[in-house]
Amino acid sequence: MQWIPEYRDDVKRVERFNAVARITHWGHTVTFLLCLFTGLALFLGGIDWLAAIFGGYRGAGLVHRISAVGMTIMLAFGTVFGFTGIIAWIKDLLRFGMNDIKFLLIFPFEFLGFKVKVPPQTRFNGGEKGNSMVTPTMVILLCLSGYIMWFPAIFPSSLVRISYWTHDLAMIFATCMVCMHGYLGSFHPGSGESFWGMWKGTVRADWAQHHHAIWYQETYGDKAEAE
Amino acid sequence: MARLMTNLYDVSKCTACRGCLVACKDSNQLPAVMEPFKGNYATHEDTNGNTYTLIRFLEHEDPVDGVRWNFLKYQCMHCLDPECMKVCPKKAYSKTEFGATLHDEAKCIGCQYCTYACPFEIPKYRKHTDTVTKCTLCVERVEEGLKPACARTCPSGALSFGFRDELLEQAEERVKFLRANGFPRATIYGKVELGGTNKIYVLTDTPDKFGLPVDPKVSGNTWFWQDIVQPYAGWLLPIALGASAISFVTTRLLADKNGSHGDHAEGGHE
Numbered sequence: 001m002q003w004i005p006e007y008r009d010d011v012k013r014v015e016r017f018n019a020v021a022r023i024t025h026w027g028h029t030v031t032f033l034l035c036l037f038t039g040l041a042l043f044l045g046g047i048d049w050l051a052a053i054f055g056g057y058r059g060a061g062l063v064h065r066i067s068a069v070g071m072t073i074m075l076a077f078g079t080v081f082g083f084t085g086i087i088a089w090i091k092d093l094l095r096f097g098m099n100d101i102k103f104l105l106i107f108p109f110e111f112l113g114f115k116v117k118v119p120p121q122t123r124f125n126g127g128e129k130g131n132s133m134v135t136p137t138m139v140i141l142l143c144l145s146g147y148i149m150w151f152p153a154i155f156p157s158s159l160v161r162i163s164y165w166t167h168d169l170a171m172i173f174a175t176c177m178v179c180m181h182g183y184l185g186s187f188h189p190g191s192g193e194s195f196w197g198m199w200k201g202t203v204r205a206d207w208a209q210h211h212h213a214i215w216y217q218e219t220y221g222d223k224a225e226a227e
Numbered sequence: 228m229a230r231l232m233t234n235l236y237d238v239s240k241c242t243a244c245r246g247c248l249v250a251c252k253d254s255n256q257l258p259a260v261m262e263p264f265k266g267n268y269a270t271h272e273d274t275n276g277n278t279y280t281l282i283r284f285l286e287h288e289d290p291v292d293g294v295r296w297n298f299l300k301y302q303c304m305h306c307l308d309p310e311c312m313k314v315c316p317k318k319a320y321s322k323t324e325f326g327a328t329l330h331d332e333a334k335c336i337g338c339q340y341c342t343y344a345c346p347f348e349i350p351k352y353r354k355h356t357d358t359v360t361k362c363t364l365c366v367e368r369v370e371e372g373l374k375p376a377c378a379r380t381c382p383s384g385a386l387s388f389g390f391r392d393e394l395l396e397q398a399e400e401r402v403k404f405l406r407a408n409g410f411p412r413a414t415i416y417g418k419v420e421l422g423g424t425n426k427i428y429v430l431t432d433t434p435d436k437f438g439l440p441v442d443p444k445v446s447g448n449t450w451f452w453q454d455i456v457q458p459y460a461g462w463l464l465p466i467a468l469g470a471s472a473i474s475f476v477t478t479r480l481l482a483d484k485n486g487s488h489g490d491h492a493e494g495g496h497e
Contacts, residue, residue, distance in 0.1 A: 042316040042317075042336075043461070046316055046317050057336045061336060112473070112481070113474070114481065152339055153352075157343055157348065158448070161343050164452045165452035168452065169460060173463075176467040179464070179468050179471055180467055180470070180471060183471035187471075187475055188474060188475075188478060189479070189482060190478070
C-alpha cells in the first residue's frame with residue numbers, strides 16, 4: 001500500500017506554489033500544530049500527559065504563546081512578501097460558481113474513492129475554495145482573540161469574555177478544516193499529488209490538467225504558452 | 228452537606244477602620260500594595276493579587292437625604308454555585324464543607340478565565356506567582372474552629388461569623404430595624420443573588436449605591452462558552468478525523484477492487 005503518490009520527475013511538471021507560499025504554508029503548519037496540541041491540553045479539560053510533553057501546563061502555555069507569535073509572524077510574512085499571491089488567491093476564490101457547487105455535491109463520492117466525473121475547476125476547486133475561506137479567517141480570529149486573552153487587563157472585560165468562546169470555536173472550525181486538508185493533501189489517492197505542489201512547488205502537468213482544467217488552460221495551455 | 232458557615236457584614240455598623248483589610252493581609256501574609264491617590268479614601272480601587280479584601284468608600288448625593296457616605300467591605304462572595312469553579316480548566320477550585328469557595332494555587336496556571344467569569348471579577352492575577360488569588364474565607368482558621376481573620380478583628384461588630392441560616396435570620400431582623408429607623412431602602416444582599424452567596428451583606432440602601440450589581444448575572448458569553456461550545460462543538464474534531472480515516476480505508480479498498488494498484492501511481496486519475 002502506498003501512502004502518498006510517488007514524486008515523478010520524468011514527466012512534465014508545472015509550478016503550482018512559489019517559495020513564499022510554501023514557506024508561509026509550512027510555517028503555519030508547524031506553529032498551528034504546536035498551538036493546537038498545547039491548547040488541547042487545556043481545552044479537553046486538563047490532559048496531563050499531553051501537557052507533560054511540553055514540560056507541564058506552564059511549559060505548554062509558553063510553547064503556545066511562542067508558537068502564536070510565530071504564527072503571527074508567518075501571517076505578516078505571507079502578507080508582505082506574498083501580497084500579489086494573496087490577491088490572486090482572493091480573486092480565484094471570488095470565481096466561486098456553478099462548477100464549484102457541482103464539485104461540492106459530487107465530492108463526497110470522490111472522497112470515499114468512487115470514480116466520478118468532476119466539472120473543470122479553476123486553480124482551487126470548490127472544496128479548496130471553502131478551506132481557503134474558512135481556515136485563514138479562523139486563524140486571524142484565533143490570533144486576535146488570543147492576544148486579547150493573553151493581555152486581558154488592557155481590553156474591556158466584555159471583549160475578553162467574547163474572546164474565550166471565539167478562540168474555542170475558531171480552533172474547532174480551523175482544526176476540522178486542517179484535519180480534512182491534511183488528509184486530502186497527502187494520503188487521499190485522488191488528490192495526493194497536490195502534496196508535491198506544496199512541498200516541491202510543482203505538480204504533474206497531466207494531474208493539473210485533469211484536476212484543475214481551467215487553471216491549467218489559462219496558465220500553461222496553448223494560449224498562455226503562445227503569449 | 229454540613230451546615231454552611233459564613234460572614235455577615237452589616238454596613239450600618241461599619242466605621243471603615245480597615246482593620247479587616249490589615250488583619251487579612253497579616254493572616255494571609257500578603258505584602259502591602261501601594262496605589263496612587265485617586266481622590267478617594269479607598270486604599271485600593273479593586274481587589275488585587277495581594278489584596279483579598281478592601282473597604283470601598285462611595286459618596287452619594289441624594290435630593291432628600293443629602294450626602295451619604297457609604298462603606299462596603301468588598302471581597303469574594305463565595306457563591307454557592309460558583310462560576311469560577313465551572314470555567315477553571317485545571318479544576319483548581321473547590322467548595323469546602325462549610326461553603327467556602329477555595330482556590331488551589333498549586334493547580335492554577337494563571338489563565339484568568341475565572342476573573343472574567345466571576346460576576347464581580349474578584350479573582351485577580353498575581354504576577355510574581357503567575358497565579359490567580361482570592362479570599363479563602365480563612366478556611367485553615369475556620370477548620371480549626373476559629374473565625375476568619377477579618378471577623379475576629381472587627382471592633383465595631385459589623386462583621387460576624389456563624390451558621391448561614393442563623394445569620395440570615397439576624398440579617399432579616401436587622402433589615403427590619405433599619406427600615407423602621409431611617410433607612411427605608413435597607414436590604415439583604417447575598418441571600419438570593421446568584422442562587423445565594425456564602426457572604427451576606429446587610430445594606431442600608433439599594434445595592435447600586437454600594438457599587439454592587441443589583442441583579443448580578445453570569446455573562447451570556449460565559450454561558451455560551453461553557454454550556455454550548457465546550458461540551459458540544461468539540462465533537463466536530465473526532466468526526467473530521469473519523470471521516471478521513473474511513474476515506475483512507477475505502478479509497479484503497481475500492482482501488483484494489485478495480486484491479487489497478489491504487490490510483491497513486493497515476494497521480495490520482497486514469
